[in-house]
Amino acid sequence: MTSDTPTPPTSERHTPVLKDRCINLLAPAFERAVAEGRTPVVIDATLGMGGHSEAMLQRFDTLHLVGIDRDAEALGLAGARLAPFEARTDLVHAVYNEIPDVLADLGLDTVDGVLMDLGVSSLQLDERERGFAYSYDAPLDMRMDTSRGPTAADVVNTYAVEDLVRIIRTWGEEKFAGRIANRIVAARNTAPLHTTGELVEIIRNVVPAAAARTGGHPAKRTFQALRIEVNEELDVLEAAVPAAVDALALHGRAVVMSYHSLEDKIVKAVFAAGSRSSAPAGFPVELEEHKPTLKRLTKGTEIPTDAEITENPRAASARLRAVEKIRVRSAR
Template sequence: MTDGAALGKEAHQRHIPVMLDRCLELLAPAISRDNAYAIDGTLGMGGHTEAMLERFPKLTVIGIDRDLEAHRIAGERLQRFGSRFKPIHAVYDEIPDVLSSLGLSSVDGVLFDLGVSSMQLDERERGFAYSYDAPLDMRMDATEELTAERIVNEYSVEELRRIIRSWGEEKFASRIASEIVKTRQEQPLVTTGELVSAIQRAVPVAAQRQGGHPAKRTFQALRIEVNHELDALSRAIPAAIDALNLGGRLVAMSYHSLEDQLVKKAMVRKATSSAPKGFPVELEEHKPELKIITRGAEPPSEQEISENSRAASAKLRAAEKVKMNRGGGR
């Protein structure tokens, strides 16, 4: 077996794309067009992109990811598609620059599968998971400087409390922040195991018996802070909407309420008439730019959750571009 084939097999075995069939179903009316272009804003190991390229033979997919290891694995997996796959090392809020670099002004579909990828969770040395001991890293892009180790050892107790409460929605944020600062005064925290121990000391024993692992929310908060995820997402969804052709579709899957609320608000804002309240006639300029095509946030099926536990918290939303607010087209 060649190295490329081995990597392709590795990716298939390690990565089960979440809600794959539903994503393709929602995107199909837009990306089945001749010479269609789509953006996979969270390429990962390439599972969603591979399925799009296989099902829609006239489609070209632009695969964006900040993680160079993801590009290595996905690149090997998708090399058989030749120029129909265009990998770009970038963050998903850089869609305008990505399109400009390719000589494009718009696309027919955009897919976001948000949060941490299966690959990042599985590679222990990346430090994303609280289930085993590893360096406190959590960078999606290893070329960036900020790490979880720097945050827990350098942020003030007030800053730690803020991010753990805001990004992790953790009710014991004050206790955890105080315990982290107390612990690092004795010795710097350098591994996930050391951080988990500090969190377990801070969270009341009774609370640790319910609601999942006591470190789950703090790890989420640190990951979001390290990678500036919510700031990037708040820019990425409007950028994706602006990049769509008329009839183009945006599909986004989120895995916690902070992501989902950002996606929902951005879609609802563009799907709401801008006509003044009580205005007798809706002028063309006031008509919504989007039509939301999912009823609320769609969850995965029970069968999918049983086959892929990482799908359990997924929430899917989708919208279609129904009005252009600018000159568009490739």
């Protein structure tokens, strides 16, 4: 986008994934809070450009939103979009595994809903200088919070070859990880890598053409791996999902959308553990403390419809899971 081209409104730049389904899953928790005479509170733990939050605030006129994002630019855009609801919002620059600290700072004990829309945002993909996309040349950055932390350039230029292999194979699920890592190291020994275009060219030269024809863009999995490493995404998620569940009030609901199997595996494990009895096998009586704390609201994962994917192609890989808290663990 050139500097003399007007920037479209945030609402036109961002189509929320599975918006209606997310809100409908959260709605009973908000309605219960209102029936009990309370102000319903929701955490949008990955605020992005605020599309889901705007829709929730429009539909529930007493709802209070806590919006969290590690990306300061996204917070600014979401703040402008949500300005009509300013009295009912708290927008916080934080990472979503910091939910307990955010709630403590706001004086909140529990919330009625938590929404997580994981992965890279539309804003981050569209801002070329952020370096998330392999489709055009840009600095090798990939930080969701550009104010801190190592960049993708730091990773490719300083990590040992065995660490690059591990990251690309594990986080990217890339079977040519060894070839790619070795070629990266060979290239950087001549000159450091600075741009996405340089990295894409290296990957193209080692991934067989046949694999690219059947598996999509040859750099897709390596870019995913680097992004996860730079932002510590899976480590953050492993702490964030239990934190979200713990933050829920009784009958509160959590909705999480993931975009690749590594994310979904973490979400599935936490939700599954909470929705089954912890009584030892063969135990004759299920004690209260052994009863499930969660009820799964989705059977497996839900996916977007063909119509939703046509409207928003980035929704194609979305997988949604949701739970309701049905028991609060007693304090030990």
